[in-house]
Amino acid sequence: MSKICIVEDEPKIAALLNDYLHASGYESLVIHDGAAAVSAIHDYQPDLVLLDIMLPGKDGLEICRELRQKSRLPIIMLTARIEEIDRLLGLELGADDYICKPFSPREVIARVKAVLRRVQPEQADATEEDTLKIDPEAHRAWLDDHELDLTPVEFRLLRTLAAAPGRIFSRDQLLDHLYDDHRVVTDRTVDSHIKNLRRKLEAVREGETIRSIYGVGYRLDL
Known part of the structure; x- marks a missing residue:
């Protein structure tokens, strides 16, 4: 089961993403504080991060930059900013994809699946029951x-x-x-x-x- 880390300070959005990820068969962890995100992600060892740009303590772009210094962990940026520079900056920092708010939770799940397929092409869907x-x-x-x-x-x-x-x-x-x-x-x-x-x-x-x-x-x- 893939593990997804949700770094999002808006409780309703975080809860909605958490529910949809669980319903789609993913394990997930929610982090609300940007300042605590890097260490929490390191401890959780997720397969992918959903990372909001606007966060208290430390913004998503800085978190993305720090994560990229140490790993190629897949990152999907979540942003309410529509300026092209922010989108490009997020991708130049090493983000794998970005999604603009407001978004459909189903779209997020589809993007998560697509990124995981790209980075884990050898992994097929499977249950713990090999039968x-x-x-x-x-x-x-x-x-x-x-x-x-x-x-x-x-x-x-x-x-x-x-x-x-x-x-x-x-x-x-x-x-x-x-x-x-x-x-x-x-x-x-x-x-x-x-x-x-x-x-x-x-x-x-x-x-x-x-x-x-x-x-x-x-x-x-x-």
């Missing part, structure tokens, strides 16, 4: 060495659940990952896809593979 294998590029999945015949929506659903086995995902969290065009659907759509996915998993392995948590959501148990 479930997922190939995100080919949209193929195997359970106990049996390939699963999944629709695109079922594949995305399984990939989301498998990113954090044992974690409960709400219907709303799962809906965020089902459709590329972000169409408006009801939460009962998730129930229908879960039913079909569960049937295909249980055709390979007996027992309840996707557990329904009443009033909360669903959890993958393998």
